[in-house]
Amino acid sequence: MSLLDMLFGRKPKTATVARDRLQIIIAQERAQEGQAPDYLPTLRKELLEVLSKYVNVSLDDIRISQEKQDGLDVLELNITLPEQKKA
Numbered sequence: 380m381s382l383l384d385m386l387f388g389r390k391p392k393t394a395t396v397a398r399d400r401l402q403i404i405i406a407q408e409r410a411q412e413g414q415a416p417d418y419l420p421t422l423r424k425e426l427l428e429v430l431s432k433y434v435n436v437s438l439d440d441i442r443i444s445q446e447k448q449d450g451l452d453v454l455e456l457n458i459t460l461p462e463q464k465k466a
Contacts, residue, residue: 419443419445422443423438423441424438426441426443426458427441430458435461436458436459436460436461440458440459440460441456441457441458441459442455442456442457442458443455443456
């Protein structure tokens, strides 16, 4: 917006503003579709490090999934723990 536009009160055309907003919305939706968050591999590794302090588990024993349910992001964590020996 130039100085003259600001002084005389010219506003951007509504069609231009609407187009820009639609482009932002489309870009956000495309970025979210079908992609798992990029932090899941790091989260999985860090969980393994913490769990290894207490129980003997491998990376194959940890399952992490992320999905949308009723408009909410749901992070599901499944850990297969080894059987405990009976005394």
